[in-house]
Amino acid sequence: MAEAIDEPLHRRLGMTDAELAAVIDELGREPTHLELAMYSVMWSEHCSYKSSRAFLSRFPTEAPWVLVGPGEGAGVVDIGDGLAVAVRIESHNHPSAVEPYQGAATGVGGIIRDIFSMGARPIALMDPLRFGSLDDARTRYLFEGVVSGISGYGNSVGVPTVGGEVVFDDTYRGNPLVNVFCLGILPTERLVLARADGPGNLAVLLGSATGRDGIGGASVLASASFEEGDEAKRPSVQVGDPFEEKRLIEACLELLDAKLAVGVQDLGAAGLSCAASETAAKAGAGMDVDVARVAKREPGMNAVETLTSESQERMLAIIEPANLDAVLALARRWEIRATVVGRVTDTARFRVYDGLFDAVGVPGENPQPPIGDERTALNSDTPPIADVPVESLGDGPLYHRPVARPASQDALQAADPGPQLRDKFPAGADLSGELLALLTTPTIADKTWVSRQYDHQLFLNTVAGPGADAAVLRVKDTTKALAMSTDGKARFCHLEPRTGGRLAVLEAARNVACSGARPIALVNCLNFGNPEHPEVMWQFSEVVEGMSEACEALGIPVIGGNVSFYNASGADDIHPTPVAGVLGLIDELGDRPPAATLRAGDDIVVLGAIRPELGGSEWAAVVHGLDGGMPPEADLDRARTVHELVASLVRERSVTGVHDVSDGGLAVALAEMAMHGEVGIKVELNFDGCTPAEACFAEAASVVVCSVDPKDTAAVCGEAAAAGVPARVVGVAGGDRLIAKGAFDVALTDATRAWRDAIPSLMSGA
């Protein structure tokens, strides 16, 4: 810590000398402490995307139904019937590494605010999670804490968690990934953008009092390499209050319904300085803020702390002065603190005062100061303590960081696990133990231990929840339903980032197709290592390219995303981990779509081509520790045909069960369906060019398993043929054993026990 003290202020705030020079150049003078603090946060990686912006423009973002694309609080799409859907995904990785419960809880709170700031009612959450190995006590502590935090906040605030992912891999040992996806629904005409239009309008701060929590959290935590127990960089932990947030949701939606607000903006990273300047910048207006008007939780808070605090559960509403009384009355009814902290100007500048508003009679009044503080003296003439061009805070530096393919990449890709495993498991080898081993690996094992801790049913929309390929929510008073899935396999991206990026999109879209939906939007959360490492920037650019190619091929617009850099375990950057969240629309839901299940007596039909692709598979990498090679091929045209075929088979209800092949391969997909349907299988898995082991455990893309009533089998295979998709009847559902001729023979009860007990037994001692 000592040497940090001697550092100049801008460096202690995480700014480079060049960035300071740019500020001085912008202002034509040395910045004040407050100004420097605001720039340091607003120009941080987390707020400014300075390292990633150059690449993100690659994503396709257009479609006729897109109402709001990237750049706003959330992306919004039109789903007809006068309704729109808002979605967003965000990471809260570093806070969760420091304090798992509060880190995850405040992550949930933050993303929910993004959704209702658009005028949408948040109705669903999903939580893609990544942890180290569960053998490690610290990891169990983080896993337990993160899940309790999501449960504790999400359940209480009243937004159901309808799906997610949990992946365990050593690459996340010191740096768990906590991503949260949120979906909201709104009458299209209620859509609002956070703009501070109209000089003379007032900015009302709603919600919690401002404390010292998370000062510099965004810039310091998410924008600098962070090691476990790094006290110097650890900001005070933010504590979430779901009860405050629940009241904020209701109050803000009422405000917008009653047309009492021009716009509402959440306070997130960089707190009030970011929210107030952004709303003004978007409208090309200016904003004056008076710190004396901000209700403070602790005595002795200075202007810097007040403007950059990341205290949770706060919103900024832009209102016309005539509506102030009505707004305050509404806030009182919901027991929400509301103070006028700003006024919109036509100066195009962001100015901060202390005590001006009472003096010059801006409507409203200073809140009670916390015990221990004096009331702020009136002053109408003292100059602002910050005065900067409003848009300059928003347009931070743009970096074109060096990009370099890792020298180790060729060797990594050359280490194909195929030959070794072919020797070890020749045709005829008994794979029963291998299947059981896969079913017990925590990444594949049953996640009920997690999902039962989440309310996944509130609002009576959840037609398919945890356990389904995609969560399906009915849209009340319409024939429609929404399908959503989040996916992203880092090991594939580590081996070949462009293919890995494609595969992340394909898996999420495939899961959505299995519910009979057509994909209408994608949001992504890009979790990467240190962007100052050229290898990381190469991985980043390749993943973005791969995801973009897949989105173009499938016709899915990207309507939002989030980038989290500086994720590392000790000195090692994490594997590149993009998470793709795909939203699908079902026009005519009808009855419940088929689940990932089998029905006794049905034929089992495999759609798509199984290939001997073991690179990056759970079997090769986790069970046998062979984590090199190339990921499965990601043929985009093939994917599109398979998705369309599966979606239409599901819509016609020509199948009684459907499940895609992902982690663990075809054998695990079959086992999952059998366990769900509580029925055995009798199959033969012969695929050209594959040993039985490869047919069982390769994670080939664009393969889907169906349970089909024998009377429909011919028709289903006919449709597949017509679409040019290989279809093979591999066997039937029945009995109480999982039998694949010449491959495995396992009692259903043993498989179920292995799969169901894996995580609970690892956690029972936690």
Add this chain to the structure above:
Amino acid sequence: MPVFNAHVEVTHLPGIADPAGATVERALPALGYTNVAQVHIGKTINLVVDAPDADSARAQVNEMCERLLANPVIEAYEIVIS
């Protein structure tokens, strides 16, 4: 080995928000208590521990607090051994 009673009181670190305390404080005036402030809600753990002497009992309970009973990142704790 002698047994000791340990009484642990866990409170929020200064500056850490206490939503429960704040909510109770907001509720009290409606019940007619307008003269109450600074409500903070914490946790107590009472337990019995075998140890050679009071000091090692305290040392052990202190370790339990660090590892399980309290969350040092956001909580402070006080131990009384008797």
Add this chain to the structure above:
Amino acid sequence: MPVFNAHVEVTHLPGIADPAGATVERALPALGYTNVAQVHIGKTINLVVDAPDADSARAQVNEMCERLLANPVIEAYEIVIS
């Protein structure tokens, strides 16, 4: 009017199960604490109250406990005024 600090400790009535305490007690041996027993988890409420004197402060806090801070059906409480 003078202000008093009130410290309230709320515990389970004897005979009423204490799931949190039981869970902690179950967890401790796994952490190597085999010498701990009778773990009970309670709540503390600290607040500041204006009152003419300590007795009326206690009387008021006692009333708050009866009505709000504790649930007499399952909980006991102790008040310390300072």
Add this chain to the structure above:
Amino acid sequence: MSARIGVVVFPGTNCELDVEYALNQLGGAAERLWHGDDTTKGVDAIVVPGGFAHGDYLRTGAIARFSPVMHAVGEHARAGGPVVGICNGFQVLCEAHLLPGALQKNAGLKFLCETVALRVETTSTALTNLAKPGDVLRIPINHFEGNYVCDERTLAELRAEERIVVRYTDNPNGSLDDIAGICNAGGNVVGLMPHPERASDPLLGSSDGIVLLTSLIAAATQRATILV
């Protein structure tokens, strides 16, 4: 005209829309009752729905019971009017002493959202009058504090007076005597942890809650006819 059923909303309540939707689908006429109003607006029956009134801070239901509306709810109950508390609503009714006992943290010390099997034990109540004793219903629970406790005497009383309305067939939370729901001496006030509204549509996986909600609507209708 269909029975008017009031659904109480406290700050932090979150199941009011669901209960309203389910009741209306089944032919009831639900309307919301704001916690700050000291009236039940003359409704025939009242539901205190699930959620996290006042964040469940301090104790579940502890603060909610002081809301003005609870005074009116108490009068409605004492006058024999049907009152059903679901989940957090059950906790509120216990805190308000409209039902005996209390609900503590689940024995497993984890939040539980899952579908459980309930056995109907008593049918002379506002919530079970259309069900048959011994019926087994599959209905979701969704709580952290569903572990029912009371003293020996109260338990003996509940048993003797057949006031245990529904029991878990496989106790998920450590609840005393597998209690999932109880009623007052008159049978007009019922509290239960499971959420019937979440089992009110085949699309959602179970319709077993319908018999409970229609029982409530029946009780409300009967109440309406008595009063006119």
